[in-house]
Amino acid sequence: MKKELGIFTLLLVLCGVTAVMNPRFLSVTNLTNMANIIGLYGVFSLGLGMVIITGGIDLSVGSMFALAGVLLSMALTEWHWPWPLAAAFVIAIPMLLGWAHGSLVTRMKIQPFIVTLCGLLLYRGLARYIAGDGTKGLGNAEGFETFASLAKGKFFGLPAPFVILIVLSVIMWFVLHRSVYGRYLLAVGRNEDAARFSGINTRFVIGTSYVLMGLLTGVAGILFAFYTNSISPSNHGNFFELYGIAAAVLGGCSLRGGEGSVIGILIGTALLQVLQNLVNLLGIPSSLNFAVMGAVVLFGVLADQFFQNRAAKKLVRH
Amino acid sequence: MKKELGIFTLLLVLCGVTAVMNPRFLSVTNLTNMANIIGLYGVFSLGLGMVIITGGIDLSVGSMFALAGVLLSMALTEWHWPWPLAAAFVIAIPMLLGWAHGSLVTRMKIQPFIVTLCGLLLYRGLARYIAGDGTKGLGNAEGFETFASLAKGKFFGLPAPFVILIVLSVIMWFVLHRSVYGRYLLAVGRNEDAARFSGINTRFVIGTSYVLMGLLTGVAGILFAFYTNSISPSNHGNFFELYGIAAAVLGGCSLRGGEGSVIGILIGTALLQVLQNLVNLLGIPSSLNFAVMGAVVLFGVLADQFFQNRAAKKLVRH
Amino acid sequence: GPGGGPKKLKLAFVVNNASDFWKHARAGTEAAAKELGNVEVDFRIPSSGQAAEQRQVIDDLLAKGVDGIAVSVIDRTNQIEFLNKVAGQTLLITHDSDASESKRVCYIGTDNTAAGVEAGKLIKEVLPSGGKIMIFVGTLDAANASERFAGIKKELAGSKVEIIDVRTDETDRARAQKNVEDTLVKYSDVACLVGLWSYNGPAILNGVKSSGKAGAVKIVCFDEEDQTLAGVADGSIYGTVVQQPYEFGKQAITKMAKYLGGDKSALAGGQQIVPTLNIKKDNVAEFKARLDKQLGK
Amino acid sequence: MRGIAKRFPGVIALDDVSLDVGKGEVVALCGENGAGKSTLMKILGGVYQPDGGEILVDGQPVKINNVTDAMKLGIAFIHQELNVLDNLDVAANVFLGREPLLGPFKLINSKKIHADTEPYLKRLGLNISSRTRLDKLSLAQQQMVEIAKALSLNARIIIMDEPTSSLTLTETERLLELVRELSESGVTVIYISHRLGEIEHCADRVVVLRDGKNAGQLNHDEIAHDRIVSLMVGREIKSFYVESNAAQTPGYLQVRNARSNRYPEKMVSFDAARGEILGFAGLVGAGRSEIAKAVVGLDARGGGEVSLGGQKLAINSARDAIAQGIYLVPEDRRGEGLVTGMTVRENVTLPSLARFTSLFMIRRDRERTTADEQIKSLNIKTPGCETAVVNLSGGNQQKVVLGKWLSMSPKVMILDEPTRGIDVGAKAEIYRIMRALAENGAVILMISSDMEEVLHVSDRVAVMHEGQITGVLDRADCTEENIMQLAVGKKIASAKPAFAN
Ligand SMILES: Nc1ncnc2c1ncn2[C@@H]1O[C@H](COP(=O)(O)OP(=O)(O)OP(=O)(O)O)[C@@H](O)[C@H]1O
Ligand SMILES: Nc1ncnc2c1ncn2[C@@H]1O[C@H](COP(=O)(O)OP(=O)(O)OP(=O)(O)O)[C@@H](O)[C@H]1O
Ligand SMILES: [Mg+2]
């Protein structure tokens, strides 16, 4: 928790500043919108976090979104599958691809960066080809209203993606911080040899982390498809891998593996989204949008580092 | 060289296949076009390779291109600076930023991924703000014809960027493979502690690798600005960091640091460009463009791995 | 408001991505705001060009509080539900790119299919005896791209002009230019290159020049980037179909203000088309002068 | 194990090697560096697959395909190189792969795992909490955690590959006791060590390997230092320690007010003479290694003042120290001493690369000459100077670290556990080299946890306790007893102050 404290403070400060400068920040609409978007990004960022903890990376998230979105739209509106089947299908595909990634990484010993970079190219190409380079949509959800309301409705006044994120986070918290599997993830990420010498099936652990990533990507892909309600395969989900990685790393995951927490990833995700909200609400020129985000993140990380160094020094002195 | 052999073979095979299926592949125009584009991408990929060898990464290349391009255009066409001054300015800025990256990484101990991700956001925002979100251009190069012909003219029948790449590669080859600094880069990338214990100023070595990266980014940024002749700051150079990283990694650089070669990076760059050329020349639908690239790269890496494994086994048997 | 005086109308103008095109629209909105006096314009650019980002921008605007929004719809079929939600909360019109089935009050902008037809006419003019053409665009799944493409096809149907294919570049200019170069290598008999998005014109021009085919291959494109207009002026581009983004901006703001002031007729008819212009060598100078004036240069 | 063979690119590590162990027996495996001890054990532990031969357990042939198979057969393995996870706590490391579970969701039973860990820590005399993260522990403590882990397996056979190389006397004694207890309760222990004293102390039988072949064995009553050595190296090694008769210049090196990170409020000052070997003794965590790092500028805050021959030196980084001829052979050779992915040549020349350049280009031929010289003079067992250091045996890696500094004529050489993992022959060689350096006018500071080494090699011994030097013993007063007294912080009469004011 100590590691996440710094970034959590930054998050609070940002929220405070924005709320003071524009009270609408705290309006129900705004908070709901933000919860919704945090839910969307959080789900796949959790998955990315797990993969990063094993010392891997996944660059193919955005492209998988495109592929999943196109397939979802076609299954529902063109092939008229029953929605549970369509949902299962759209979650199974990324899991299968995740399994393939995992196998290539563990059995063929190809760097995760390369494997998933190829994935990034491949799946987007496939999505565009399958969609015939046209935009696919979910229209008015005729015939799968239940599904739509599960994916973009509200539960207890909270947007569905947010509720789903909370549920998944609780599960993932137990998985990462309380289960044997989670401990193995951390072990494998830090020192694969040492883990293997302890009798851990490192291939299985690393491989399944990509499958888990696939599962979460599939879920997030469905949520995201319903959010935009339309999937233009050439740019649906573009750059999302970067957001996810940024969220995980901001939240304390180390790209060298072996380090990271569920809470951290959630705070990282929230921070990125609050930042965007802030830029919009404070009426900062859109062109400076990115610049403000970059500057704040950098500032936050620097401040965090500064305080951690000071704390470390104090520890030594006494 | 052994490590590069596999990917070099793949490059040759691809060229062979394309040449057979469409003889125009070998036409002077096509080869010139390709040399030109390889030159453009090669220059910054070399820089990225160096940074990757130290165990770092630079995600800000594309945004720096936008910033450098906008500043170049303004210096030349709006402020009417003499071109050598403008060139020096546009190279100095990325070097300065590179120096800042290096300092943040080595002194503040912030992960390179985070530092340069912030850079990615910041510099693009700045570029857009400076340009007022409008496209900047170099027009007909009135008043800086010499500069333009240095950047996009021909030397000995070869396109300028290609010639510049060759010259820089030769220099970088000596730097990386024959100089003390290069040896330090490799050592620091593999084991920073051991390098420091051996009296290497690891901060200096890592820091300067980002400055070097800045220098090469500046040069490539100028070449690229002259190539497109107009810079729309919101998407000029988007995703270029990924191309560069992919080229370096394909060419044998390990993202864990300590491994890589100039030849490898060049072959990696060439491979990516030949692939694009191939897709276009063979008339594969645009939508499958990416998919083909992804598939070929994956196939190549797999084959390479396969043969290396076999070779290793043979070595053991005898 | 806190400054006293009459309450200012807050109107938002949301575009689809960051490009020069919108500079003119912005000038239009500013001109309108100046003329009207009681309007404050919030000009928003979702830079990624993605529906999701646009949606977020609009959500934020609603949270901030606005009296009216003019939006260039990124996805007309699937953003409908969202647009209807927006229309329920504030005055909503569309510009540049429409979503006719939504509850938006009116559309102000180009008819892209008609613009495609105009481009088709230019192509037929420049290739009187027919020939092969290649089309270049960022992505084909964008509405304006597919409509323009449809317009061109419609106009060329039955003529001797043959469309080889479409090459996309995902708004990467380097690739846009590379696509041109590769096309010229693969199809040595291509007679005319057509660019559907604003940067495709300059990209085609550069590609043709670097391949040494300047003058030999005709070019028809869209919009009014500086290099495009320069190309039209020196004859290396045959013609370009330009929209009038300045008018989008000016009319959208003016008419929304009128409408909110009680003049419902200002946004009547559901669709108010701003015609396109065909710019060729003979009228390019005059057009350029007008643009400069609009931008206050 | 019968007729085991194993080849690596360029080397035959094992050739028709056999090894039998009985229930409850303590078998010591001896051999020079690179003889194949670790390789043989890795085959038994399922890390490597043999190229030939078979393994029998209880008379039944078994196939050990991976580490899990070995564990199932009741084989626990303490590797020569540390294999702990420093991002996890002690308990997690001890029970890694065998966590106690709780409840329907099979979550880790955190109470039980900590409760189960404590007894093992106690049994090893390790005074740390089971909740400490491993990156907070010293190398020696991490090593003890790894031993705890092997114990907790309740195995039938425990392989210990140089478990004491980073331990000091107290822990070593505790470990040897433990080995006895284990064998009494019927557990077989295979014990690899280059400290022959330990072997004489605990082994029931000694098996010696030489160049990847069986070189013979000694039964309990035949075990003696000299006999082991002659089997190992095939010749007698006469005198282990070289006496000094060099002229000394006292006070040549003066260190004032150096501090360790761990005990920042305590200052360390000492003098050392030119031509002497000053030993540093102390218990685990006494702060010897940290002081050494501070002196060579690796910890800029703790450096204090260093003067050499009356001249104050400005040392702010290892670079500065190296420029002054002050070198450190660190204790963690894989983490700090070597760039293991690089070749022997590249490692040897790393600190002095500038010497090998002409016209800014590195001359590889000159590098090779120097590397080959070191390979020869230190008798490093390697296919050549272009072999990656990872592929060398542990002891030979240590020699590469030494070679790197010896090629640069040191003025002050600080050796932190210089003979960790080094075989007797090479040890004698290293002592000879140290002595030669001293006689040529260098100051040698030797930090060592090997009591024999401290006693016999040093001219004087400085003893540290909790970040301070409690006293310095002259050669005449150097006894195990005296050192232990000082090491636990007691004052004794014969101890001299560490420096003259
Ligand atoms: N993975 C490897 N690849 C190549 N060669 C290896 C590898 N592992 C060991 N060797 C070689 O095999 C031989 C035996 O090594 P081993 O580690 O078994 O020696 P050892 O007896 O344990 O020595 P030490 O006492 O120094 O630990 C050495 O020559 C070593 O260089
Ligand atoms: N990274 C670290 N974080 C916190 N404490 C540490 C760290 N490294 C070492 N220590 C502690 O610092 C103390 C001094 O360690 P140092 O290595 O200098 O002792 P030493 O006398 O050389 O003993 P050793 O035989 O363990 O090397 C030890 O108690 C150790 O636990
Ligand atoms: Mg060994």
Ligand SMILES: [Mg+2]
């Ligand atoms: Mg020590």
